[in-house]
Amino acid sequence: MPSVDNNTIRTAIVNLTIMGKRVKVEIPVPEGFVRPTALLPIFYNLADIAADIAVDAAQKQGRNLSCKKGCGACCRQLVPISEAEKHRLRDVVSSMPEPVQTKIRNRFTAIERRLESEKMLESLLDITNLDVETRHSLGRDYFRLGMPCPFLEDESCSIHSERPASCREYVVSSPAENCAQPTAENIEKISVPAAASGAAYGIGLKIGEKPRILPLSLAMFKAEADTEMLPINTADTLEKAFRSLGASR
Numbered sequence: 001m002p003s004v005d006n007n008t009i010r011t012a013i014v015n016l017t018i019m020g021k022r023v024k025v026e027i028p029v030p031e032g033f034v035r036p037t038a039l040l041p042i043f044y045n046l047a048d049i050a051a052d053i054a055v056d057a058a059q060k061q062g063r064n065l066s067c068k069k070g071c072g073a074c075c076r077q078l079v080p081i082s083e084a085e086k087h088r089l090r091d092v093v094s095s096m097p098e099p100v101q102t103k104i105r106n107r108f109t110a111i112e113r114r115l116e117s118e119k120m121l122e123s124l125l126d127i128t129n130l131d132v133e134t135r136h137s138l139g140r141d142y143f144r145l146g147m148p149c150p151f152l153e154d155e156s157c158s159i160h161s162e163r164p165a166s167c168r169e170y171v172v173s174s175p176a177e178n179c180a181q182p183t184a185e186n187i188e189k190i191s192v193p194a195a196a197s198g199a200a201y202g203i204g205l206k207i208g209e210k211p212r213i214l215p216l217s218l219a220m221f222k223a224e225a226d227t228e229m230l231p232i233n234t235a236d237t238l239e240k241a242f243r244s245l246g247a248s249r
């Protein structure tokens with residue numbers, strides 16, 4: 001098995017065009033084989049860049065960004081994450097000091113129990129293949145339960161630098177109070193190109209394998225029985241991902 005630790009870090013220069021704007025990004029890239037979770041920060045960085053560009057374009061059209069620190073209304077929604085993000089979030093929780101770690105783990109357990117008692121747990125464990133209407137319907141049912149994300153503290157994200165791609169790509173220009181009722185009529189989203197999260201979803205998958213999507217709040221479910229993802233070749237993975245993003249270097 002190739003080594004996955006202490007990889008040399010090199011800097012890759014990537015030119016991207018996002019919403020017609022050319023951006024040059026310097027990306028620290030670990031060489032060789034790595035755990036899939038190690039590549040997520042690269043895509044998180046790209047998701048942040050895409051969100052900034054989308055917000056800037058929206059502001060030029062006279063729309064204002066409503067999202068700000070201390071407003072966590074959207075953090076009660078069903079947040080989709082990928083398999084690699086699930087593993088990264090588990091590492092994030094495991095690295096937390098006590099008693100914070102136990103508090104966060106207890107929150108995850110409380111949500112699992114609530115979903116079980118509402119008979120929603122089974123259908124939420126893998127939402128990959130659900131059709132859009134079923135997923136939206138599950139999302140509405142989930143939101144009605146009013147369960148904050150386990151990482152939400154005083155209406156702010158306590159893992160801001162580690163938040164998943166979908167959190168980074170969800171920005172709105174409708175009034176913040178509308179987020180208490182997140183229906184299509186109430187919410188005006190700022191459209192962020194989701195290519196970075198799409199690439200993040202594909203990390204670590206075998207050829208032909210479809211990404212598995214699950215809710216963030218089930219990231220810790222049966223963690224002890226789960227297996228680690230296999231190490232992947234950084235160069236191959238990034239080459240493929242950046243090609244899908246239309247990048248040049």
Ligand code: SF4
Binds near residue numbers: 079149150157163167
């Ligand atoms: S990870 Fe952070 S931003 Fe995402 S839902 Fe949880 S608290 Fe909100």
